[in-house]
Amino acid sequence: MTDFSPAWSLGLFRFGLGILCTSISLRYLLNDWVGKFFLEPEFHFKYFGFSWVEVLPAWLLYPFFWILSIAGLGICLGILYRLCVTIYFLGFVYFNLIDSALYLNHSYLLGLVLWIMIWLPADRCLSVGHFLEAYRTGRWPNPKIRNWNLWLLRFQFACVYFFGGIAKIESDWLVRAQPLKIWLARDTDFPVIGKFFATPIAGYIFGYAGLLFDLVVPFLLLKPKLRSWMFSFVVLFQILIWELFPVGIFPWIMIWGSALFLSAYWPLSLRNFLKRRGIFPYGEFRNLFRTVWQKLPVRFRFDSAQIILHLLTRIEGLGRWGKSAGTRLSGLRSSRIVNLGPYVLGVYLVAQILLPLRHRFYPGNVLWTEQGSRFSWQTMLSQKNAITSFRVANLRTGEVRFVLADSYLSERQKIPMSTNPDLILQFSHYLGRVEKEKTGDEAAVYADITVSLNGRKSKPFVNPTRDLMKAKETLFPQDWILPEER
Numbered sequence: 287m288t289d290f291s292p293a294w295s296l297g298l299f300r301f302g303l304g305i306l307c308t309s310i311s312l313r314y315l316l317n318d319w320v321g322k323f324f325l326e327p328e329f330h331f332k333y334f335g336f337s338w339v340e341v342l343p344a345w346l347l348y349p350f351f352w353i354l355s356i357a358g359l360g361i362c363l364g365i366l367y368r369l370c371v372t373i374y375f376l377g378f379v380y381f382n383l384i385d386s387a388l389y390l391n392h393s394y395l396l397g398l399v400l401w402i403m404i405w406l407p408a409d410r411c412l413s414v415g416h417f418l419e420a421y422r423t424g425r426w427p428n429p430k431i432r433n434w435n436l437w438l439l440r441f442q443f444a445c446v447y448f449f450g451g452i453a454k455i456e457s458d459w460l461v462r463a464q465p466l467k468i469w470l471a472r473d474t475d476f477p478v479i480g481k482f483f484a485t486p487i488a489g490y491i492f493g494y495a496g497l498l499f500d501l502v503v504p505f506l507l508l509k510p511k512l513r514s515w516m517f518s519f520v521v522l523f524q525i526l527i528w529e530l531f532p533v534g535i536f537p538w539i540m541i542w543g544s545a546l547f548l549s550a551y552w553p554l555s556l557r558n559f560l561k562r563r564g565i566f567p568y569g570e571f572r573n574l575f576r577t578v579w580q581k582l583p584v585r586f587r588f589d590s591a592q593i594i595l596h597l598l599t600r601i602e603g604l605g606r607w608g609k610s611a612g613t614r615l616s617g618l619r620s621s622r623i624v625n626l627g628p629y630v631l632g633v634y635l636v637a638q639i640l641l642p643l644r645h646r647f648y649p650g651n652v653l654w655t656e657q658g659s660r661f662s663w664q665t666m667l668s669q670k671n672a673i674t675s676f677r678v679a680n681l682r683t684g685e686v687r688f689v690l691a692d693s694y695l696s697e698r699q700k701i702p703m704s705t706n707p708d709l710i711l712q713f714s715h716y717l718g719r720v721e722k723e724k725t726g727d728e729a730a731v732y733a734d735i736t737v738s739l740n741g742r743k744s745k746p747f748v749n750p751t752r753d754l755m756k757a758k759e760t761l762f763p764q765d766w767i768l769p770e771e772r
Contacts, residue, residue, distance in 0.1 A: 364413020
């Protein structure tokens with residue numbers, strides 16, 4: 287683990303990660319998700335222990351996302367890399383803590399990857415500084431990194447695969463082929479194989495293939511003789527998943543992360559492979575650029591080159607300043623803090639193994655109760671439909687009014703709230719507070735919720751006679767969740 291490996295693979299991963307981070311923050315701005323998800327809702331759900339996280343005002347929140355976009359660009363180009371990745375990590379965690387109803391597995395994974403990248407020297411390769419060094423010396427330098435840098439990222443992506451496979455070892459997936467049967471039946475117009483999706487066996491083939499894929503792919507990617515074939519299969523499989531199911535950018539993150547299992551030299555190997563076969567267009571692009579460039583006025587070419595080199599040199603200077611500042615700060619750390627590194631790493635690794643298994647300590651089917659489902663790589667395992675309403679009873683007058691979640695929540699909040707106990711309890715407490723603010727009286731809040739899991743008949747999910755104002759939010763099992771009856 288303390289030996290050295292080439293930094294090409296990690297550098298290219300950083301480059302792609304920066305593009306992803308920049309695109310995410312820009313999408314929030316261009317699609318006005320900043321307003322839709324954070325500013326417009328009058329109520330936000332919170333993670334346990336993070337109720338203190340509040341939404342910034344609009345005049346700060348919009349510039350905040352522009353700063354994240356710039357930080358993502360810095361990650362991509364390797365400019366002030368440590369500062370940029372730290373800023374993006376903190377900002378990314380912040381806006382994901384604003385509303386727990388927006389939880390997505392790929393957001394959790396991206397947060398973990400950003401945390402890891404803070405500690406890795408991922409700017410040594412394929413950065414602006416690396417490019418300028420190659421320009422000055424006439425050849426590409428071959429920077430090195432410690433082996434554990436790659437292995438830590440590989441471990442993180444292996445956890446996603448392996449525990450995602452472990453989660454699929456349950457009756458609905460293996461015996462009933464659900465929810466795949468439901469989802470595949472919607473895609474019978476898919477090119478070539480669409481008609482096959484309507485057959486009863488399609489769900490089982492996809493289900494068992496997905497289970498086997500998740501359990502073995504991280505190990506087979508480590509086999510030198512198999513990794514190229516396995517990575518090709520990963521790309522095809524993940525693209526198919528992306529086309530068929532509503533999983534967002536998750537497949538693309540997994541494809542990019544799976545490339546870390548390849549040889550550390552794979553970017554150079556791919557370039558040389560394509561170049562030998564005349565596929566790599568470097569020569570054609572260079573000749574085209576040279577032809578166009580030579581037709582421009584000499585003075586324009588000279589001035590443009592000077593400006594570009596000056597700009598790149600200034601950018602490189604920022605990177606050097608960041609590295610020197612980091613070196614000075616690292617010199618201030620005591621030996622005790624430095625010695626804590628292996629222990630902190632050990633705690634992190636153990637947490638990534640235990641967190642996906644914690645739902646085993648909750649009673650009942652996790653797909654029904656959803657207790658312990660977050661941060662556990664429970665992906666594509668359930669299709670739930672719910673009918674939800676609440677009763678708010680004034681304890682002084684006895685008056686009861688019925689409340690629909692649509693009156694207070696956005697569509698993006700309402701759907702996860704209807705089936706998640708934490709969110710149901712938080713919303714019930716919110717309704718009780720609203721009633722007290724309006725009337726000055728204490729209120730009791732009851733939930734009438736029926737849920738259909740993976741195509742089954744709808745059943746009551748919450749005890750309708752339990753006053754949820756008296757229930758407390760806790761990490762322990764909630765006794766007001768009704769057991770699933772098979």
